[in-house]
Amino acid sequence: MAEKKKGGAARAEELAELCRLDNQLCFAVYSASNLITRLYRPLLEPLGITYPQYLVLLVLWEHSTRTVGELGEALGLDSGTLTPLLKRLEANGIVARKRAPEDERRVLVELTPAGQKLRTRAASVPIEMICKLRLPPEQAVELRDALKRLTRDLRALPEGNEG
Amino acid sequence: MAEKKKGGAARAEELAELCRLDNQLCFAVYSASNLITRLYRPLLEPLGITYPQYLVLLVLWEHSTRTVGELGEALGLDSGTLTPLLKRLEANGIVARKRAPEDERRVLVELTPAGQKLRTRAASVPIEMICKLRLPPEQAVELRDALKRLTRDLRALPEGNEG
DNA sequence: CGCCATTATATGGGGTGCAATGGAATCGCG
DNA sequence: CGCGATTCCATTGCACCCCATATAATGGCG
Numbered sequence A, B: 001m002a003e004k005k006k007g008g009a010a011r012a013e014e015l016a017e018l019c020r021l022d023n024q025l026c027f028a029v030y031s032a033s034n035l036i037t038r039l040y041r042p043l044l045e046p047l048g049i050t051y052p053q054y055l056v057l058l059v060l061w062e063h064s065t066r067t068v069g070e071l072g073e074a075l076g077l078d079s080g081t082l083t084p085l086l087k088r089l090e091a092n093g094i095v096a097r098k099r100a101p102e103d104e105r106r107v108l109v110e111l112t113p114a115g116q117k118l119r120t121r122a123a124s125v126p127i128e129m130i131c132k133l134r135l136p137p138e139q140a141v142e143l144r145d146a147l148k149r150l151t152r153d154l155r156a157l158p159e160g161n162e163g
Numbered sequence C: 001c002g003c004c005a006t007t008a009t010a011t012g013g014g015g016t017g018c019a020a021t022g023g024a025a026t027c028g029c030g
Numbered sequence D: 001c002g003c004g005a006t007t008c009c010a011t012t013g014c015a016c017c018c019c020a021t022a023t024a025a026t027g028g029c030g
Helices: A008-019 A025-047 A051-063 A068-075 A079-091 A113-121 A125-133 A137-156 B008-019 B025-047 B051-063 B068-075 B079-091 B113-121 B125-133 B137-156
Strands: A065-067 A095-100 A103-111 B065-067 B095-100 B103-111
Touching (some): A008 B125, A025 A051, A025 A125, A025 B051, A051 A103, A051 A113, A051 B008, A065 A068, A068 A079, A068 A103, A103 A113, A125 B025, A137 B025, A137 B137, B025 B051, B051 B065, B051 B068, B051 B113, B065 B068, B068 B079, B068 B103, B079 B095, B103 B113
Antiparallel strands (some): A065 A103, B095 B103
């Protein structure tokens, strides 16, 4: 099958292999992400939140007050995604939003008492998720770090250019 | 840092570490997926398609005719996602949809000539993407396979239960 | 002090992603 | 053959996700 000299047919074969979904890293990331979000749903639905909302809360449970921009930086999301999401959290009494007094452009997002309480109720979520994934810890760490490196490197060079 | 006997404080510390975004595999997958979709945009926009639409076309370029169910199986998407997506592809003249004569429940999705032509114009996309990712090939393969194993194992046991 | 560039969110629109539901076609058992 | 169960897709409703653009506040320069 494999030929030393790559004629047109061999090159076409190579291209076809690159195009197969099963061979694509990007599709593997895409479908894993969709699947993971589905796995979170039954864990988070009893708490009345979605996975992206849960991610926002993970940040706030650590810092209690963040601006929209800081949340966006931490999560890799823009204001077009975060603003309506935060409004829903606010409508559900989980966070409060107010303009920063010293800079009226910024919006401070902070936990309400209900949002603080959610932290306790959500304490088991990470462990339950780890159980669901059923990955040996060192494999999970390796996979996580590989993805983090990839994301970090890609964020460094957002525009296409030669190296 | 690490203590043999885990008191309440140590356990709380442990939980806090589990909750940090930087430590979470799931968030690493989530943000990598969002970022990858953003990276595809400038490559696919000139072709007039989105990344999920491109994934559908990758399947059709290999098989030329698939049912909605087969596409959903291959991509891990359901009819609620695929039906409107396929309608948009149809509206753009890239695919045609028709009921299968032998089983009127099924909808056959097939490429139009324009959809076939897109294959040539999109031929450089996988290579451009590989360049963007800047991962050593063996690392990309390793990462891809780890994600594929994860996805495969998770699809096997969709409902939560003890092992 | 006034004006312009910059910064921080908000808004609008298009395109997913998925659960829940509905409806038509087919299957299969009696 | 008849009829309920099943299969397949479409529809609905809600929640992202992001780009482009708008708007308001701030900062800086003359």
